[in-house]
Amino acid sequence: MLLSNVETIPGKRIVRHHGMVTGSTVRARFFLIDLWQWIKGFFGGELKGYSKLIGDTRQQALKRMEEQAERLGANAVVNVRFATSTVSLGSSELYVYGTAVEVVDA
Amino acid sequence: MLEHLLDEYLPLLVMLLGTFLTGMIIERRHYASILRRELATARIHHLNSGKKLDPKARISQSRLVCGEAVISVEFFRWFVGLLHSLLGGTMREYETALDRARREAVLRMKESAKGASAIVNVRVEHTPISYGLSRFSGVEAIAWGTAIYLEEDRAG
Numbered sequence: 001m002l003l004s005n006v007e008t009i010p011g012k013r014i015v016r017h018h019g020m021v022t023g024s025t026v027r028a029r030f031f032l033i034d035l036w037q038w039i040k041g042f043f044g045g046e047l048k049g050y051s052k053l054i055g056d057t058r059q060q061a062l063k064r065m066e067e068q069a070e071r072l073g074a075n076a077v078v079n080v081r082f083a084t085s086t087v088s089l090g091s092s093e094l095y096v097y098g099t100a101v102e103v104v105d106a
Numbered sequence: 107m108l109e110h111l112l113d114e115y116l117p118l119l120v121m122l123l124g125t126f127l128t129g130m131i132i133e134r135r136h137y138a139s140i141l142r143r144e145l146a147t148a149r150i151h152h153l154n155s156g157k158k159l160d161p162k163a164r165i166s167q168s169r170l171v172c173g174e175a176v177i178s179v180e181f182f183r184w185f186v187g188l189l190h191s192l193l194g195g196t197m198r199e200y201e202t203a204l205d206r207a208r209r210e211a212v213l214r215m216k217e218s219a220k221g222a223s224a225i226v227n228v229r230v231e232h233t234p235i236s237y238g239l240s241r242f243s244g245v246e247a248i249a250w251g252t253a254i255y256l257e258e259d260r261a262g
Contacts, residue, residue, distance in 0.1 A: 002168070003169070003170035004168050004169075004170055004252040005170060005227050005229065005250060005251060005252050006156060006159055006226060006227050006252050008159065009168060010159050010163070010165035010168040010252070010254055011165040011166060011167070011168065037178075040178065041178035041179070041180070041243055041244055042125060042180060042181050043124075043125055043128040043129065043132070043180050043181075044125065044128055044129035044132045044133065044178055044179070044180030044183070045128075045129075045132040045136070045177070045178060045180075046136070046175060046176065046177055046178070046210070047176040047177070047178050047244060048176075050176035050235070050244075050246065051174055051175055051176045051246075053176075054174040054176065054246055054248060055174055058172055058174065058248070080170055080250070081229070082172075082229075082231060082248055082250060083231070084231060084232075084233045084246065084248055085233055086233055086234075086235050086246075092235075092246070
């Protein structure tokens with residue numbers, strides 16, 4: 001599955017559009033990690049535990065979007081965008097959306 | 107009287123002084139690492155234009171790249187921010203935290219695009235995060251873009 005956030009897949013030609021595909025995930029970490037991040041946040045610096053949380057969330061959301069595109073018979077997703085929000089304390093929501101297309105070599 | 111006041115506010119003063127020092131040291135080290143890594147990845151240009159690519163460009167490969175970072179706001183900074191929000195004016199203490207989160211996210215995106223010629227259409231988005239008692243205790247930033255590999259780059 002080819003992904004890009006520009007209007008085409010560079011070097012390829014779009015032959016068919018399949019409409020918008022989306023993927024959304026809400027994830028949280030184990031509560032002891034939350035506690036440790038809270039203690040670290042008191043003193044400042046990067047919260048690596050939460051950086052990892054966003055990374056995992058992104059991968060899962062992208063996977064869900066790719067699965068949806070696959071079911072439609074697409075082989076690429078263009079114009080991919082992300083939107084994030086914090087639903088509740090210590091959890092992260094990521095919403096990813098794009099246009100599923102079929103591309104061939106130009 | 108003074109003794110009584112000191113007794114009452116000593117823990118707060120110790121916490122403020124302690125987190126001021128840790129925050130300052132961590133920020134200084136983080137900025138040093140950001141500057142060093144920005145120089146190391148300066149070869150890859152990243153632009154936030156390029157939604158419509160020149161079809162004549164000889165691009166062999168492209169890939170979506172992302173980077174993310176969560177930077178916390180320590181107790182001292184939060185306390186100063188609280189006072190600042192009452193008095194008004196520029197909140198410098200938050201500006202550096204936001205700046206660090208965004209630059210770190212962009213750097214991680216660039217580091218995951220090893221060997222690319224450029225990253226086009228870069229977008230950065232951030233969300234304030236809160237946990238515990240305060241309303242603003244950190245910021246998460248996510249950066250993404252399309253890494254492009256030109257034909258001569260792959261050969262070289």
